[in-house]
Every structure is written in C-alpha cells, then in structure tokens.
Amino acid sequence: MTSAKKRKADLQYGVITLRNVIGYNHLCDIVEQENAPRQAEQKFEMSHFTAVIADDHAIVRSGLKVALENERLVDGHNIGVVAEAGNGLDAIAAVKQHRPDMLVLDVSMPVAGGVEVLVETRRWSPDTRVIVFTGISAMGKVSELVEAGVDGLFSKAEDNQDLYRNVPMILQGGRYISPFFTSILDNAPQQSVLTDRERQILNLIVAGQSNKEISAHLGISAKTVDRHRTNLMQKLDVHSVAQLIAYSLREGLIDPAAEI
Amino acid sequence: MTSAKKRKADLQYGVITLRNVIGYNHLCDIVEQENAPRQAEQKFEMSHFTAVIADDHAIVRSGLKVALENERLVDGHNIGVVAEAGNGLDAIAAVKQHRPDMLVLDVSMPVAGGVEVLVETRRWSPDTRVIVFTGISAMGKVSELVEAGVDGLFSKAEDNQDLYRNVPMILQGGRYISPFFTSILDNAPQQSVLTDRERQILNLIVAGQSNKEISAHLGISAKTVDRHRTNLMQKLDVHSVAQLIAYSLREGLIDPAAEI
DNA sequence: TTTGAAATGGGGGATTCACCTCATTCAGCC
DNA sequence: GGCTGAATGAGGTGAATCCCCCATTTCAAA
Incomplete structure (x- = not known):
C-alpha cells in the first residue's frame, strides 16, 4: 500500500504532457503490468521473428528494415518487418494489430512520443521486446526510458553494429543499454534531485x-x-x-x- | 559596389558561429563564386555519377546509399557513393578529395554544420550539386541554406519519393526546394526585421x-x-x-x- | 519516536528587468 | 544638403528576480 502511494507520487509530475495524455492512474496500471514477469523465454527455439519499426523519418525506417532483414547483419536470425509507423499513434496501432516479437522505436515522434508508445506496448503486447533507437541524448528522456523498462537502448550517433550485434540477445529475453547512454546516466551529477x-x-x-x-x-x-x-x-x-x-x-x- | 556592400551587411551577423569559423570576408568571396554560372551542363550525356553522403547518423547514410544506388528509385541514373561522412569536417575533406557530382548533406552535424559544408563545397568543388536532406524545419536555417544557393532541399519528415524523383533533374543543373520548405519560407511573418x-x-x-x-x-x-x-x-x-x-x-x- | 525532507508561507533587501523619454553620432540615400 | 535608420548612451520608474532570514505542517524513514 505504501509502495503504491510512492509510485503514484513518482509519476505525478514526471512529465506534464505524459500525465495529460493518458492520465496518471492509467500510468500506474501500466507500471503494474510492466513489473510482472515476462514470458519471452518460450521463443528460444523459434527462428523467425516479426518486427515493427516506428520512426518519423522514412529514410531511417527503410535503412532499419534492410539491416534487420539481412541475416548477415543480425546473425542467424530471420527477422521480418511486418509494419512501419511514422508517428506514435500508428506505432501503438501496429503493435496492437501485429503483437510483434520486437518493436524498434524512436523517441521524438509526432502525435505520441516514444515513452508513451513504450508503456502502451507493455499494456497491449507485453511479450514484445522494445528497442529504442534514437538520436537524442537528453538525460531526462533517457532515465525515463530506462525506468519504463526499455529492453534495448541504442544511439543513432554511434556505430550501428552495436545494435545489430545485440538484437539476438534482446530477442531471447536479454536487456541491453548502449555504453553511450550508460555514460550519460553515470555522468548525471544530481539528475533527479528536483522534487x-x-x-x-x-x-x-x-x-x-x-x-x-x-x-x-x-x-x-x-x-x-x-x-x-x-x-x-x-x-x-x-x-x-x-x-x-x-x-x-x-x-x-x-x-x-x-x-x- | 553598393550591392557588394549590402551583401556584406547581410552576412555580417547572420549566424555568429559561422562568422567565427571562416570569417565573413571569406564568406563574401564564396558568395561571389556561388553566383557565377556553373558548368554542370557538360555532364548531360554521362550515365554514371559520383556522390558523397554526409549525415551524423549511420542508419541514414546506409539508407541513402541503398536508395541512391538503386536505379529503380533514381530512374535511369547510375549513382555511386564514393564516400560517407559523419561530421562536417569529414564531409568537406571528402568533397575536396573526390570532387563528386553530388553531395547529400544534413544540416545538424558535429564539428561543422551543413551551411558551412555547403559554402566550403562551393569553394573547393563548384560543380558539385549540393542536396540538403534534413529533419529541421527552423525558418532561420532554411533561409540561410536557400540564400547560400543550395541546389536541392528535402525534408526527412516528408515522403522520400520527392527526393528520389528530383535527383536526376538536379544532377542536370536544376534546382528544387521541397514544398515543405517553400511553405515555411512563405509563412515567415517578419523574418529579418532584426538588425x-x-x-x-x-x-x-x-x-x-x-x-x-x-x-x-x-x-x-x-x-x-x-x-x-x-x-x-x-x-x-x-x-x-x-x-x-x-x-x-x-x-x-x-x-x-x-x-x- | 525522533529525525529529516518537502511544501507551505512571511519579511526584507540588493539587483536586474522592462519600458519609458531624450539626445548624439554616423552611415547611406534621394 | 537634408533625411532616415541604426547604434550609442543617459535618467528614471515600477515590477520582478534572486537570495537571505524566519516559521509551520505533513509525512515517511530510521
């Protein structure tokens, strides 16, 4: 009971827009679900995986599609991109419809941002592994994503090999945050000292x-x-x-x- | 003489960083060169074109490379990407070395921005067609690029077909600004009222x-x-x-x- | 149960901001 | 030569900012 109250307080003023869009009681429900154990392990033996790509730039989507579907990049794994989305709402709709094995997501998108899409994905398709691939480096957003339980976090500014190499591990239930972001989190001096x-x-x-x-x-x-x-x-x-x-x-x- | 002085005034405080990096007298020289007629017409009969891609995100570079080198996207034109650059200085170096037929350029890059790369390209390789492909929509940067004489201007947020369709025309000496940006320029209320x-x-x-x-x-x-x-x-x-x-x-x- | 952190509020003071009026200099333009 | 626009600078006013001092209440953790 007390921990639920604390969680409520943590979410209350995190980011105003987020609270306005889906309401923070709803958010608490999402966090409950997100904390429940996932059953991704049952896919160990599968050779084919489905993916949804969400990015507001078509050139990034096409580049990702080529890279993911080329098994020489993502070793031994047969990945098929079943849907692409150019904004947050389309991404949520695509996840609901396809319930893919993985979702590759940008943070800054029109209509709904990456964090909203992440929590909605947890709600509607808890088995989907969510990989955020973004160009931002703002500490606030990064910690938000990590706290929301993102499965993979990679920077567009870094070498993409880091992403390709770790996709198989993440698909099998692992979790990986690129050194680019862990150093940002580590170097945060006072981070969330603000009340x-x-x-x-x-x-x-x-x-x-x-x-x-x-x-x-x-x-x-x-x-x-x-x-x-x-x-x-x-x-x-x-x-x-x-x-x-x-x-x-x-x-x-x-x-x-x-x-x- | 008076028009030269006016141009000098226009450039003086456009963007401080730009002035600091290369100096504004130097900038005026570049504008003189840029206004001189170009001799791209001699390439009408050529079937093979060389390109340099500059973008700070590797995924965008690889996506562009695939798209440009696929003649079904850029119809009938055989384009070969001879170099890629992840920052402005590398882009300038690549242009100096390869003197490509075209340069596809992002605006926001580390070390040196797209505008600096554009003016440097005009200086060292005046025949290179410069196409800016960017995600920004800030009026200031857009008008800067147009005034600097960019040959093509396309938004990452729009459909890429607009880019692919117009590359051949630009390679043959044409100039094309995407409607996405012309509407931004038109809707500018008072723009440069500031001294x-x-x-x-x-x-x-x-x-x-x-x-x-x-x-x-x-x-x-x-x-x-x-x-x-x-x-x-x-x-x-x-x-x-x-x-x-x-x-x-x-x-x-x-x-x-x-x-x- | 004490301790401490957080939010709430008040008094006061030095500084800065935002916005007036007025005036001078200097350049370019008709 | 006169005009205009830009940059410069002065004096002053009321509001807001920034930063001290002080206190109370609530609530969670030790």
Missing part, C-alpha cells in the same frame, strides 16, 4: 510565466513559488531564467517546438 | 548573459544593451526572457545542445 513540485514549477517558468502567474495557476502564494525557484536554481547551479531554460533544453524537459 | 546588432545581442541573451555581462563582452554601455533588448522584444512581440528564448528556438537561432 515533484520543483519540476512542476520549472515547467511553468520555462513556459514564460511569472511568479505571480504561477502562484495563481497553482493556488499557492507567490512567495512559495519564489522559494521553490530559489531552491531550483541552487540545485541546478544556475543564476538566471535564461540559464534555467538553457538547462531545461539540454535535459529535454521542454519542447523547443512548443508555443509559448 | 545585425540586435541579432548579436539576442544570441548573448539566450546564452544566459545579463545586460552587464553583455555590455562588458561587447565593450558598450549596459544601458545600450538594455535599449537593444527593448527594441528586440517590441519587434518580436514578446515580454520576457523565457518567451524570447522560445522564439529563438523556433527560428533556429540558437543551438539547444550548446553549453551556457
């Missing part, structure tokens, strides 16, 4: 709201917002709104394309 | 510097910086640093990955 409330207020600050506006929005005193702001800046070692926003950008906390 | 100095100060503001720091950096009074800041915000119709940064991000004036 839920601080994270929430950071989102409103970078949205361009003043202390007064934030206080009205949250129904608390402007002085309290100021208090949180001070703690925030001390923790992150920045000394102005501009630096605060620059930090948030690097960590992927805000969406550059979002309107003010 | 050179204002653009420069905007860059320092979004870098997190205070008026005092900026005044010290530029050797002018803090009051003058304040003056520019006020004009800046009036022109862009924003009322806080946060909104200012959000604007700069949308227009691609700053690099989200840059350190403070």
